[in-house]
Amino acid sequence: MPWNPSSSRASAGDVVQLVGLRHKHFIFTLAPDGELQTHRGVIQHNDLIGLSYGVQVFSHIGAPFFLLQPSLADLLNELPRNTQILYPKDIGFILVTMSVGPGQRVIEAGTGSGSMTIALAHAVGAEGRVLSYEQRQDFQNLARKNLTRVGLDARVDFKLRDIAEGLDETDADAFFLDVPNPYDYIEQARAALKPGGYFCALIPTVNQVQKVLLALRLQRFAFIEVAEMLLRYYKPEPTRFRPTDRMVAHTGFLVFARRIEQSVEPRSRELLEEIGAVSALDE
């Protein structure tokens, strides 16, 4: 299996990771008779096949490495890309907030390089489905390749389309939007979601967030939240414990909302106002 975090031994066909001195790491697929050339010597794949994960191995000139399964974060941080991608810091919170889990149907646009697609496909499991829309063939091709490499492509329907033309699905559990003009597609998101379904958009700039907030209200989304994930690493040295020198300061704002069905009864007004929804009674 290409990427199988539950296996304990390296097999031919596995996506594996070697981590050497100064955190230099290599992610690759084990192939019989293959070899990995590094600046610290050559490693034969045959010498790795059958070993337990977590052990140390050595190149032909004696340089040490650890043999590990790459984590999902490792895979996404190293993903071959031709677009901006989503990073683990944002992905983790998005998946939990939208409750993405086994068996669900989740829509995303655009596919880009497939970073979010990999995380969604992993989360929905073998019984779930990811419907992923992208308007550019070259981006879709790379995303498909990235999904295939980790063995998750069978869980994804790759759709080549400008979402302005509409989407095929209704009653989706969740909808994730990562395109430059998200405010133009809130109507499509509402039409594709089931009542109560989750919406999330990753939005780089403040002015775009404001436009999305307006569009969400007009489309009667509610429980709207805006968040930004700040992640700072620390040097794990007990005697010199301090933050690392560099950090990624900004990736994007996350806007969450849920599709709700409004009642037109006057007694619903107070709750609608409280959750910031535009009341159907006002129209």
Ligand SMILES: C[S@@+](CC[C@H](N)C(=O)[O-])C[C@H]1O[C@@H](n2cnc3c(N)ncnc32)[C@H](O)[C@@H]1O
């Ligand atoms: C920032 S990238 C998405 C990155 C992706 N979330 C990832 O994690 O790899 C934005 C993508 O949206 C696509 N896109 C932009 N407008 C679109 C539209 N109207 N319909 C479909 N795809 C669109 C772009 O071609 C681009 O690939």
